[in-house]
Amino acid sequence: MPRAIAALCLAACVFAVVAVAAFAAGAAPPLKAGSFEPPRAAPDFVLAGSDGGALQLSKLHGKVVLMSFGYTHCPAVCPTTLATLAEARRSLGKDAGAVQVVFVTVDPERDDVATMRQYVAAFDPSFLGATGKPEALAAVRRSYGVVARKVPLGDGYGVDHSSSIFLIDREGRLRAQMPFGRDARDFAHDVRLLLAS
Amino acid sequence: MRAKRTGALAALALVGVAAAAVAWAALAPITVASRDELFAIPQGTWARRMAGDKVEILPATIRLTLGVNDVLLLRNLDDVPQVFGPALIMPGQSFRLPFEAASTYSFACTAHASGQLQVVVDPMPEPGWPTLRWRLRRWLR
Numbered sequence: 001m002p003r004a005i006a007a008l009c010l011a012a013c014v015f016a017v018v019a020v021a022a023f024a025a026g027a028a029p030p031l032k033a034g035s036f037e038p039p040r041a042a043p044d045f046v047l048a049g050s051d052g053g054a055l056q057l058s059k060l061h062g063k064v065v066l067m068s069f070g071y072t073h074c075p076a077v078c079p080t081t082l083a084t085l086a087e088a089r090r091s092l093g094k095d096a097g098a099v100q101v102v103f104v105t106v107d108p109e110r111d112d113v114a115t116m117r118q119y120v121a122a123f124d125p126s127f128l129g130a131t132g133k134p135e136a137l138a139a140v141r142r143s144y145g146v147v148a149r150k151v152p153l154g155d156g157y158g159v160d161h162s163s164s165i166f167l168i169d170r171e172g173r174l175r176a177q178m179p180f181g182r183d184a185r186d187f188a189h190d191v192r193l194l195l196a197s
Numbered sequence: 198m199r200a201k202r203t204g205a206l207a208a209l210a211l212v213g214v215a216a217a218a219v220a221w222a223a224l225a226p227i228t229v230a231s232r233d234e235l236f237a238i239p240q241g242t243w244a245r246r247m248a249g250d251k252v253e254i255l256p257a258t259i260r261l262t263l264g265v266n267d268v269l270l271l272r273n274l275d276d277v278p279q280v281f282g283p284a285l286i287m288p289g290q291s292f293r294l295p296f297e298a299a300s301t302y303s304f305a306c307t308a309h310a311s312g313q314l315q316v317v318v319d320p321m322p323e324p325g326w327p328t329l330r331w332r333l334r335r336w337l338r
Contacts, residue, residue: 030293030295032295032297033294034269034283034284034292034293034294034295035292035293036284036286036290036291036292037290037291037292037293038289038290040287040290143285144285145278145280145284145285147305147312160305161305162283162305163305164283164284164304177283177284177292177294179283179294179302179304181302
């Protein structure tokens, strides 16, 4: 009888360990970025791409898209963001090909296609810049909740703008939003999760 | 005489219990059921705003503590999309933002007159006075 009880206890323990392991394996680890639940389709747009063609977001389905808003005259935030994204992409090794960085200007007055091409390529030749008419860009910003405001800066002007980076999965869903200042490793971590999901 | 002694003993016991409570509050590890700090936009907020009601749901500064309540959870229960803190959140949608480093974070936020939302993330308090102070602040909140 005591043997039977011991066997039962052992079986219960094994079952508990297996159940916990299965639960742990099933639960997806959380993203480092701020995540949306439930995710919605990333608002689509067509803008002028820095590669000379039309840049339509929905045409990038199949890739994880990291999208930020900024401008080429930005003194600090935008260069830091793009350098971080370039580092994150490099760190992904063979998975880098499944990631597309898109940089949408908030300063169409100065950021034409040629300027955007030269600027984004300085960080990573695969990066795509997007520009267009002010009203088209304003509509894109509204659909993502991005704010941009012209402010005087020296002899010219600067643009105060939202600095988060949007993470869009391979099905084109807006999954997350990474605040400015996070490490390249955080981006790589989240991109790997999105590629695996 | 006996009543006096009983009173003294009761006072002593009370002091002992209070000291034990303070020791516990200062030294016991901080544990929480959830690390989410939830802010929700109630249904009808947009309508109230349209009617001229100045509804403030999100404070201009949010204080979080690492390891305790270090996940900012914003939920839109209203019927229209809302820019809530750093994100545009659809009706019925939530935005969950975890923090892993103690620092002060600034976000553009159109919901505030200043246009900014600050999130101050404090480190997990050390055992002793910092933990006691943290618990007192929590209880008084």
